[in-house]
Amino acid sequence: MAAITLKDIVKQYGDGFLAVKGVSLDIADGEFVILVGPSGCGKSTLLRMIVGLEDITAGDLHIGGKRVNDKAPRDRHLAMVFQNYALYPHLTVFENIAFPLRLQKGQFTDAQIKEKVEFAAKTLELQDHLDRKPANLSGGQRQRVAMGRAIVREAEAFLFDEPLSNLDAKLRGQMRTEIARMQRRLGTTTVYVTHDQTEAMTLGDRVAVLRKGELQQVASPRGLYEQP
Numbered sequence: 001m002a003a004i005t006l007k008d009i010v011k012q013y014g015d016g017f018l019a020v021k022g023v024s025l026d027i028a029d030g031e032f033v034i035l036v037g038p039s040g041c042g043k044s045t046l047l048r049m050i051v052g053l054e055d056i057t058a059g060d061l062h063i064g065g066k067r068v069n070d071k072a073p074r075d076r077h078l079a080m081v082f083q084n085y086a087l088y089p090h091l092t093v094f095e096n097i098a099f100p101l102r103l104q105k106g107q108f109t110d111a112q113i114k115e116k117v118e119f120a121a122k123t124l125e126l127q128d129h130l131d132r133k134p135a136n137l138s139g140g141q142r143q144r145v146a147m148g149r150a151i152v153r154e155a156e157a158f159l160f161d162e163p164l165s166n167l168d169a170k171l172r173g174q175m176r177t178e179i180a181r182m183q184r185r186l187g188t189t190t191v192y193v194t195h196d197q198t199e200a201m202t203l204g205d206r207v208a209v210l211r212k213g214e215l216q217q218v219a220s221p222r223g224l225y226e227q228p
């Protein structure tokens with residue numbers, strides 16, 4: 001777990017477009033921050049810069065006190081959960097969750113992998129589904145498998161990019177509760193991007209509102225509601 005600090009972060013794309021125009025934000029260790037704003041305001045760009053999938057044009061990014069601007073994604077120790085939770089259809093739930101650990105060849109024994117996968121499965125109430133294939137799971141269960149992968153990485157922070165936008169309203173409500181519970185249980189620093197007002201108002205400790213590449217407001221959900 002680690003604090004994430006953004007200082008005057010700028011993103012200018014190759015075509016000259018300024019997508020992020022100097023964003024500063026201190027995210028405390030264990031904090032759950034929601035990033036909201038209309039389509040095209042720069043949410044994904046910001047998240048991708050934090051995880052290292054996009055170069056930072058200017059500014060400083062610190063994770064756990066270390067400047068990581070020039071670090072490769074794998075050296076930032078973050079776990080990103082995307083909306084299209086790409087699970088491997090031919091692998092069981094167990095193997096899908098174990099996948100990031102198997103990639104780090106030789107680092108974990110089978111017993112260690114089993115322990116980590118079972119911990120993640122317990123946290124997400126997937127214990128009874130470990131032998132099943134993704135095709136036989138509900139949308140919510142698939143989403144949980146994707147989160148299980150993030151958990152076994154024992155990441156410094158979780159980054160969510162609109163993870164629920166493909167689910168129907170009922171399932172979205174259920175998953176919201178589950179993500180909030182998981183985050184509280186693990187206490188992992190979390191940045192969660194959404195354009196869904198309900199998610200913004202119910203999930204996080206603080207809400208950061210992005211507009212045209214600039215932070216317009218950062219407040220607790222209640223504080224945000226009280227300001228016109």
Ligand code: ADP
Nearest residue numbers: 013015017019038039040041042043044045046
């Ligand atoms: P959001 O996630 O809030 O919808 P994005 O971060 O995806 O917004 O995009 C922010 C802005 O940057 C948009 O205007 C988008 O068109 C632009 N943009 C995104 N990716 C690129 C790119 N590779 N090259 C140029 N402009 C881009």
Ligand code: ADP
Nearest residue numbers: 051072073074075076077078079080081082103
């Ligand atoms: P490879 O290095 O074999 O191509 P990957 O492309 O899956 O393996 O991953 C490369 C590195 O990128 C990983 O070591 C990991 O740190 C990082 N990475 C992969 N997937 C994610 C993810 N979902 N969230 C955060 N980082 C990831």
